[in-house]
Amino acid sequence: MAIDHLDGRLIQLLAEEPRIGVLEASRRLGVARGTVQARLDRLQSNGVIRGFGPDVDPAALGYPVTAFATLEIKQGQGADVRNHLATVPEVLELHTTTGHGDMLCRLVARSNADLQRVIDRVVGFDGIMRASTAIVMENPVRLRIIPLVQQASGD
Amino acid sequence: MAIDHLDGRLIQLLAEEPRIGVLEASRRLGVARGTVQARLDRLQSNGVIRGFGPDVDPAALGYPVTAFATLEIKQGQGADVRNHLATVPEVLELHTTTGHGDMLCRLVARSNADLQRVIDRVVGFDGIMRASTAIVMENPVRLRIIPLVQQASGD
DNA sequence: GTTTCATCTGCGCATATTGATCAGCGACTG
DNA sequence: CAGTCGCTGATCAATATGCGCAGATGAAAC
Numbered sequence: 217m218a219i220d221h222l223d224g225r226l227i228q229l230l231a232e233e234p235r236i237g238v239l240e241a242s243r244r245l246g247v248a249r250g251t252v253q254a255r256l257d258r259l260q261s262n263g264v265i266r267g268f269g270p271d272v273d274p275a276a277l278g279y280p281v282t283a284f285a286t287l288e289i290k291q292g293q294g295a296d297v298r299n300h301l302a303t304v305p306e307v308l309e310l311h312t313t314t315g316h317g318d319m320l321c322r323l324v325a326r327s328n329a330d331l332q333r334v335i336d337r338v339v340g341f342d343g344i345m346r347a348s349t350a351i352v353m354e355n356p357v358r359l360r361i362i363p364l365v366q367q368a369s370g371d
Numbered sequence: 372m373a374i375d376h377l378d379g380r381l382i383q384l385l386a387e388e389p390r391i392g393v394l395e396a397s398r399r400l401g402v403a404r405g406t407v408q409a410r411l412d413r414l415q416s417n418g419v420i421r422g423f424g425p426d427v428d429p430a431a432l433g434y435p436v437t438a439f440a441t442l443e444i445k446q447g448q449g450a451d452v453r454n455h456l457a458t459v460p461e462v463l464e465l466h467t468t469t470g471h472g473d474m475l476c477r478l479v480a481r482s483n484a485d486l487q488r489v490i491d492r493v494v495g496f497d498g499i500m501r502a503s504t505a506i507v508m509e510n511p512v513r514l515r516i517i518p519l520v521q522q523a524s525g526d
Numbered sequence: 527g528t529t530t531c532a533t534c535t536g537c538g539c540a541t542a543t544t545g546a547t548c549a550g551c552g553a554c555t556g
Numbered sequence: 557c558a559g560t561c562g563c564t565g566a567t568c569a570a571t572a573t574g575c576g577c578a579g580a581t582g583a584a585a586c
Contacts, residue, residue, distance in 0.1 A: 218433065234423035264431040265425045265427055265428075266426040268423045269385070269423070269426055270385045270422075271420065271424055273418055274516065275418075276417055276419040278373065284439075284468065286505075298511040302511070302512055305518035307512060308512075308515060308519070310510070311507040311510050311511075313505035314505055314506045314508065315504065317505070324519065348471075349470065350471070350472070352466045353467045357463075357464055357465035359463060364432060364434065367460045
C-alpha cells in the first residue's frame, strides 16, 4: 500500500513516457529488469496502478464544453438517479457528496447550446429536484497525480 | 477530429486491455497491423488520445478522501491563486467556472482530519475569499470516456 | 551471532513484437 | 482517366518479453 522512492520514480517515468517498456524503464532507473517487472506487478495487484487506459480528450472528440452540475435528489431516489445518470454518455463522472447538493457530476457537451440538451436529459428524471450547473471556462490544473505520488513516495 | 467506428473499437479495446500491443489489437479487430498503427498514430497526433499514462488510484496511495471545493476569489487575484493551488499536491484538478464560485477544485486527503489541513493550506492564501467544500461519499460513476467514444464513433 | 526471509541482480533462452518498408488494390476526386 | 488515399499482407533486422535460475544483499527473528 505504501510506495517507496523507486515506485515513485517508476510511476513518474511511466507517466512521462508511457510507451517505454519494462526493459527501457529498468535502464532509465538503473535497476535490473526483474525488479521493474516485480514492482510493476505489485503496483498493479495493489491497485495503486489501475491500468494504462488511453487518455482520451473529450474536446478532441467534439465535446469541448465541460460543466459540473450539483444535483438535489428526492429522499430515497438515490439509486434510481445513479442508474439514470449512468446511462447518459455525457456524464463522465458522478459523486455523491455532503454539503448543499446531494450529487456532483461532470458533464461534457458539444457546445453551450448542446449543454442545455444534456442538462435536460440529466434532470429530466423524476428523482431530481434541482440542478445547479457551473460551466468550466479554464482548466488551469488538469487532472494530475504525479505531485501526490512524489509526496507519497517521500519525494 | 471525428473518429469512425474502427477508431472507436480500437479505443475501447485499448481501454479494456491496455497491455495488448499493436499486433494483438490488429488481430482482435480483424484488420492489418499497419492500419492499427496508422490509426493509433493519427489518434495521438490528433490529440484524441493524449497518452497512456498509468491510472493511479489516490486511495491506494493512502489518500482515500476526496472532496470538491468551490472557491471565491478576490478580483484580479485569479492568476496568483492558480499558481498557489498548483503547488499543493493534494489539489488534483482545478477549473475556473461560471456560477456561484469562481473556481472548483478536486482535493484528496489522508483522512477527514487531514482534509482540514489540506483545506487550510488551500485557502490559506490571500486571494481566496471563501471556500465551500463537499466531501465525496460514493463514486457511483467513476471517470469514464467509453460511452462518449461510442457515441462519437457512431456506436 | 547466525538463521531465515524477501528482494535485487545479472544472465540466458526461446518466442513474440516492433518499426520500417514494399507492391498491390479498391474507392473516391477532379 | 490519372492521381490520391487508405487498407492489405508480406518481408526484414532489431528489440522486447516471459520465464527461470544462482548468487548477493539486507533486515528482521531467533
